[in-house]
Amino acid sequence: MAGKATSTPTTxxxxxxxxxxxxxxxxxxxxxxxxxxxxxxxxxxxxxxAVNAASGSAYAxxxxxxxxxxxxxxxxxxxxxxxxxxxxxxxxxxxSTFANLVHREGSDHKExxxxxxxxxxxAIMLETFPKTTVDVFALVLESGxxxxxxxxxxxxxxxxxxxxxxxxxxxVVISCASLALADAGxxxxxxxxxxxxxxxxxxxxxxxxxxxxxxxDGGLMITCLPSRYEVTQLTVTGEWxxxxxxxxxxxxxxxxAELAKIxxxxxxxxxxxxxx
Amino acid sequence: xxxxxxxxxxxxxxxxxxDLRCDGRKxxxxxPIYVETGVIPQANGSARIRMGATDVIASVKAELGKPSxxxxxxxxxxxxxxxxxTAEPAFEGRGGEELSAExxxxxxxxxxxxxxxxxxxxxxxxxxxxxxxxxxxLYIDGLVVSSDGNLLDALGAAIKAALSNTGIPRVQxxxxxxxxxxxxxxxxxxxxxxxxxxxxxxxxxxxxxxRHYIVDATSEEExxxxxxxxxxxxxxxxxxxxxxRGGAGLDPSIILDMISVAKHVSEQLLNKxxxxxxxxxxxxxxxxx
Amino acid sequence: xxxxxxxxxxxxxxxxxxxRQIRAEIGAVAKADGSAVFxxxxxxxxxxxxxxxxxxxxxQLIGDQALxxxxxxxxxxxxxxxxxxxxxxxxxxxxxxxxxxxxxxxIMTHLMPRSQIDIYVQxxxxxxxxxxxCINAATLALADAGxxxxxxxTSCSAGYLNSTxxxxxxxxxxxxxxxxxxxxxxxxxxxxxxFQMDSKLPIDILDNVMQLAxxxxxxxxxxxxxxxxxxxxxxxxxxxV
Numbered sequence: 001m002a003g004k005a006t007s008t009p010t011t012x013x014x015x016x017x018x019x020x021x022x023x024x025x026x027x028x029x030x031x032x033x034x035x036x037x038x039x040x041x042x043x044x045x046x047x048x049x050a051v052n053a054a055s056g057s058a059y060a061x062x063x064x065x066x067x068x069x070x071x072x073x074x075x076x077x078x079x080x081x082x083x084x085x086x087x088x089x090x091x092x093x094x095x096s097t098f099a100n101l102v103h104r105e106g107s108d109h110k111e112x113x114x115x116x117x118x119x120x121x122x123a124i125m126l127e128t129f130p131k132t133t134v135d136v137f138a139l140v141l142e143s144g145x146x147x148x149x150x151x152x153x154x155x156x157x158x159x160x161x162x163x164x165x166x167x168x169x170x171x172v173v174i175s176c177a178s179l180a181l182a183d184a185g186x187x188x189x190x191x192x193x194x195x196x197x198x199x200x201x202x203x204x205x206x207x208x209x210x211x212x213x214x215x216x217d218g219g220l221m222i223t224c225l226p227s228r229y230e231v232t233q234l235t236v237t238g239e240w241x242x243x244x245x246x247x248x249x250x251x252x253x254x255x256x257a258e259l260a261k262i263x264x265x266x267x268x269x270x271x272x273x274x275x276x
Numbered sequence: 277x278x279x280x281x282x283x284x285x286x287x288x289x290x291x292x293x294x295d296l297r298c299d300g301r302k303x304x305x306x307x308p309i310y311v312e313t314g315v316i317p318q319a320n321g322s323a324r325i326r327m328g329a330t331d332v333i334a335s336v337k338a339e340l341g342k343p344s345x346x347x348x349x350x351x352x353x354x355x356x357x358x359x360x361x362t363a364e365p366a367f368e369g370r371g372g373e374e375l376s377a378e379x380x381x382x383x384x385x386x387x388x389x390x391x392x393x394x395x396x397x398x399x400x401x402x403x404x405x406x407x408x409x410x411x412x413x414l415y416i417d418g419l420v421v422s423s424d425g426n427l428l429d430a431l432g433a434a435i436k437a438a439l440s441n442t443g444i445p446r447v448q449x450x451x452x453x454x455x456x457x458x459x460x461x462x463x464x465x466x467x468x469x470x471x472x473x474x475x476x477x478x479x480x481x482x483x484x485x486x487r488h489y490i491v492d493a494t495s496e497e498e499x500x501x502x503x504x505x506x507x508x509x510x511x512x513x514x515x516x517x518x519x520x521r522g523g524a525g526l527d528p529s530i531i532l533d534m535i536s537v538a539k540h541v542s543e544q545l546l547n548k549x550x551x552x553x554x555x556x557x558x559x560x561x562x563x564x565x
Numbered sequence: 566x567x568x569x570x571x572x573x574x575x576x577x578x579x580x581x582x583x584x585r586q587i588r589a590e591i592g593a594v595a596k597a598d599g600s601a602v603f604x605x606x607x608x609x610x611x612x613x614x615x616x617x618x619x620x621x622x623x624x625q626l627i628g629d630q631a632l633x634x635x636x637x638x639x640x641x642x643x644x645x646x647x648x649x650x651x652x653x654x655x656x657x658x659x660x661x662x663x664x665x666x667x668x669x670x671x672i673m674t675h676l677m678p679r680s681q682i683d684i685y686v687q688x689x690x691x692x693x694x695x696x697x698x699c700i701n702a703a704t705l706a707l708a709d710a711g712x713x714x715x716x717x718x719t720s721c722s723a724g725y726l727n728s729t730x731x732x733x734x735x736x737x738x739x740x741x742x743x744x745x746x747x748x749x750x751x752x753x754x755x756x757x758x759x760f761q762m763d764s765k766l767p768i769d770i771l772d773n774v775m776q777l778a779x780x781x782x783x784x785x786x787x788x789x790x791x792x793x794x795x796x797x798x799x800x801x802x803x804x805x806v
Contacts, residue, residue: 122522216390239514241515423596
């Protein structure tokens with residue numbers, strides 16, 4: 001196998017059959033398959049207090065995407081863990097067995113879990129609950145796009161059974177988790193809002209659904225603290241020119257600010273004093 | 277696992293603020309990069325990159341596989357990183373798994389491009405042998421042998437060098453089978469094809485320490501970071517992927533500033549790396565002849 | 566299958582009593598207290614030693630001697646066919662144990678009570694005899710870390726195929742299913758610390774094969790001693806002595 005192309009190196013050229021004309025995803029001008037404009041997010045719906053047993057919980061619905069997040073704790077950290085003068089955050093993202101079109105065992109998604117953790121830890125005042133742990137469990141009930149991760153294959157390469165994890169709704173999960181944390185009374189610097197965006201044939205499409213995401217040239221997901229105007233997580237895939245990226249980021253940040261308003265009003269509605 | 281006294285911390289932070297780091301570098305200077313290619317004879321391509329005390333190996337193995345039904349016109353690329361406990365005792369047992377997973381995801385994000393294949397390091401459609409039937413599966417394995425910070429950039433560079441070193445056997449379809457059978461293929465033992473690696477981006481990680489950010493941080497410097505942004509940039513100066521590490525928030529304007537700095541730095545890094553890879557490849561060929 | 570040709574040559578062109586080329590290098594991992602690369606033909610391993618240091622897990626602390634730990638891992642790309650192995654499978658656990666016991670026997674653990682020494686070996690290329698290569702690399706790394714030892718430990722394998730004793734089996738010979746003897750010795754003290762054998766072998770032939778392996782160990786020991794001497798001279802030179 002050690003053979004290298006010591007002769008004249010020929011470039012591995014694409015097979016000629018691979019150039020097929022793709023069916024354009026936007027049939028009409030600036031209208032998307034689900035009838036939205038390019039800069040229009042899906043209608044967002046939030047409700048806190050979805051799970052009675054949890055110290056805090058939230059339910060979010062963005063179009064077809066339905067997510068439920070429950071927060072437990074702060075509880076005493078396990079004895080085996082070392083002393084820590086700041087609190088610990090324990091996250092888990094799972095999908096229900098019926099979340100996707102293709103039936104699959106409801107499995108844990110380690111990659112999503114890490115990103116959720118990183119997105120939230122910057123917003124929570126961990127120093128307010130030393131020696132304790134807060135659990136954040138997210139369950140994607142139904143998934144409809146908006147997973148800003150590259151093709152996740154390393155976790156499944158053992159079986160060599162290539163399954164594309166394109167579905168998943170990380171940004172919805174993150175926003176919903178911050179609402180659940182607020183509901184549980186965990187101290188935070190700010191709510192965490194997350195919005196994703198796709199770049200399709202030089203068009204920026206905000207809050208993409210599955211079909212759009214599958215043929216995107218580039219993807220962007222921003223998680224930010226809207227009031228502090230700080231970015232806690234940023235994931236970009238695909239090819240971007242700088243002006244395009246700037247525009248995309250600005251678009252996402254604006255959308256995050258809007259989203260935060262909806263989230264805030266949901267919290268205000270749920271507050272005991274606000275009801276008649 | 278870095279144990280620093282408060283004096284040492286002050287010294288590192290002060291040095292970065294004055295644009296003179298502990299090892300004498302400026303904020304935006306890389307350590308010297310040493311490239312060695314063809315280090316793993318049983319792989320199709322391999323490379324070893326050393327930057328200071330950071331030492332990583334990347335190997336590329338190609339196997340014939342079947343394209344997924346969703347994308348019959350594309351091959352597959354798998355990236356997996358392992359952290360050897362030789363690099364740090366903390367990686368013992370399952371201790372390295374978390375970092376391995378984080379690095380794997382970051383590299384997939386930075387190198388594999390968008391879903392349509394834009395900005396990908398390797399044109400996936402070039403891996404197809406017979407559409408819907410046969411394709412090459414590229415297994416890219418990285419191993420961290422010794423770690424002194426900036427693992428992501430080093431692994432990105434090692435993968436780039438390993439891909440430049442990769443030879444894929446030429447495949448001839450001998451019998452065109454009917455629609456539902458696997459076609460017979462003849463894999464050549466002598467003829468190897470090389471990849472066009474000009475599109476492979478480099479990864480530049482900017483680590484924010486105090487109010488400034490630095491490239492190629494050592495592990496001591498990384499222990500003082502508030503957050504780090506890894507930006508992968510290709511020859512055209514286009515961004516091919518960004519990931520952020522560290523929980524602390526960043527102002528959007530700082531991120532934009534980081535992107536423009538990364539673009540500037542990446543140009544020098546690409547040139548440096550390309551010449552190093554070419555030199556390493558020439559050496560391999562000298563040895564063979 | 567014919568492993569030794571009528572002319573008396575093995576598959577890779579060696580004579581039955583010939584070792585593969587060995588190469589060693591000290592100091593491959595800058596951050597470790599001691600490290601070494603050891604190559605036997607196409608087999609290549611890296612060993613890194615951390616310690617003696619404070620015991621990390623207090624329950625493992627030994628009051629009157631040092632705790633020696635070892636972990637063996639194989640890189641994904643180390644074998645011909647790429648297979649992802651889970652860490653801590655049975656084979657690597659067994660080899661870790663063998664290496665640990667072998668090294669523990671030569672480290673003067675009573676000089677470092679209440680402390681811990683970690684030996685990590687990483688296989689980069691596997692072509693038979695990884696166990697031996699790991700032990701040899703670990704010896705060098707321990708010496709580089711300056712850990713007091715009774716003697717060097719060196720290891721070499723030997724086998725018996727086509728009625729011929731063969732020294733230093735490569736992967737093809739190793740997987741032939743014939744008897745495979747791995748020996749580790751303390752060359753100065755002239756003692757055997759490790760002895761493992763697969764398959765069966767008549768007792769009178771075992772003696773021959775074992776002697777052959779011991780000769781191999783001695784050859785490795787001579788080479789390792791040379792490398793250490795060279796390294797020491799270089800250190801001396803750098804210090805300006």
